Amino acid sequence: MRKLLALIRNEFVREFDSPTSWVFFLLLPLVFTAAVGAGLGGAGGGTSEPQAFRTEIAVINEDAGALGEVLIESLRSHDLVPHLVSQWPEQGSALHIPPTFSEQLLGGETMSLEARILPVGTGPATEQMLRAAVGRLSGAVGVAQAVLADVRAAGLLALEQEADFVSQVLADTLDADVRPTVASELHWSGGVALGEASLVGATGTQQASAGQLVTWVQITLLGAAEVLVGERLMGTWKRMLITPTRRNTLLAGKLLARLGLGLAQMALLILGGIYLFGVNWGDNLGAVALVSLAFATATVSLGMLLATFMRTRSQANSTVVGLSMGMAALGGAWYPLEITPPLYQQIVRVLPSTWAMRAFTNLLARNADVLGVLPEVGVLFGFALLFVILGALRFQHID
């Protein structure tokens, strides 16, 4: 145990042998978090102006009446491309139209629709277009109800059958006219509004905070690949091998030291995200810690496996940086995977970074608890086990 601690302490002391170490360990990751967060739209979800593009939205239309169809048509007229689905999709923006939508609306009740919006990329624009389409329908219904009330007030509808007839005419008119004119000064008691759109992904700052964490911590953790090369070049590796220390202890010491460095860096970046950028990492610190540990273990184990293949420092350097950047980019650390094609999303599941980003997004956007991230954590520990076994097998043959 003392030798293990000596190895870990040695690694920490040498890692921070100069103040510039902190630039890569903490400063640059925070700067990039700020810059990328701003680029992805910051913390808000609906501040961007609608853009001249058409974007898809899944619609679950359960309405028994005709107004659900009217609303869908209205979405099309607002540059949205609705496609009907039967249940909430796993990813992407979606709108739910309940079974009693027409009945309640025509009965003068206030409706609130449920929608899920991606808060980055096309999400903010989608939300604005959705609100405009719903507002148009709401206005049309309001006009119809106002007309009906005025006719009744004027005593023009003596019989109940006459009232029903006029109501039907108005409903048919609404059904036929998908672009009713709305007077802005009109007020109505009933109508339809879009409820608070729930987020289906992380906000720009959340995405940046998790993404930059994964990117930079990967560099630290995969840095394990450089450890053996560095020790070999210094001659210290051979010296270690002839001390009365087991190879597995040496391997564990190096691995745990890198793991500790990675976890420390993650803790600092999470704290930086909270206190500098106001990122809400959710209420489940245990889940955050578990995901961080699983990601760090998987990545440092991959680093140790790579270390057994590295022969020169430049080879190790380029491998670590290239692989860190590549895995971060492909795994969704630089942009939300939700905006990529489904096939791509399937392929990148071979990367630990993908599972780490999925878990972090669950924590950030959905306030997931330990159970909510357990599948991703399990996969990450599975990666770790695989890499450790392969690394240990190769490590026994390294001189």
Next chain:
Amino acid sequence: MAIVTVQELGKRYSAQGPLAVDAVSFEIHEGEIFSLLGPNGAGKTTTIAMLSTLLQPTAGEAWVGGNSVRTQAMQVRRSIGVVPQELALYENLNARENLRFWGEMRGLRGSALDEDIDHKLELTGLQDRAGDRVHTYSGGMKRRLNLAIGLLGEPPLVMLDEPTVAIDPQSRRYILDWVKAMRDNGQTVLYTTHYMEEAQELSDRIGIMDHGKLIALGTLAELVQMVGELETLVISLGEGERGEELAERLASGEGIHEASANDGEVTLNVASAQAVLPQALAEASALGLAVRHIEIREPNLESVFLHLTGRALRD
């Protein structure tokens, strides 16, 4: 009593490659300084690597302190200190931090480790620079620290692999005196070098290696006896001149047992230097070579090596 026993030890780095160490056998007695002398590539470092359990032998067996280097590596490592030929230091740590880390890796701890570190810093003369990072040290200071690390914990057997390569005379003197002090302290030393003078000055017994084989073994006196009463005549030629042709002509001369040339020097093992000298000078003159310096040496390890291999030790 033998602290190291080596029997028919061999090492081949690849199946088709040459034998780096070829059936070497010797014993090292407790409390002695045993030197392995030989040119670069003779197999000295490979022998040490096998004795320190860094490399597995491909033939033969060796025991250190009664423990097999093949099957009891951990026990062997506990009883040895190794000073590698190349520096093996953390240059971004200071001397004290280096000593502490390597001491802990040897299993030392607490006040015993603190005292050992202070003792080694005092011995190396590095107390005043103990807090400075190693990359600010001179080459000699690094060598001394490299040596001190190998001696942490006062191991009964210390293996030093060419510890004086590329250092200043002062640090070299420091190290040689230190090696003698180890023997006085009861430690056993296995010392490899290609400097004949060091082997002569330090060693109780010397093994001469060449091309992976142990070609001679004994005390200095025993080894010198192998060349009998031969003297060594060294003729230094003018700058830029090579002596191969001169050595070739002299090799068959009367009273000349061996002749070799290296780097502008012609070395002859002769029965009588005075008798051979006129002939040697005449041949040099005939070849148009300028003789810059002539030296007659008593029989030494150089002449032993020349006698055994037909080459000078520096070849």
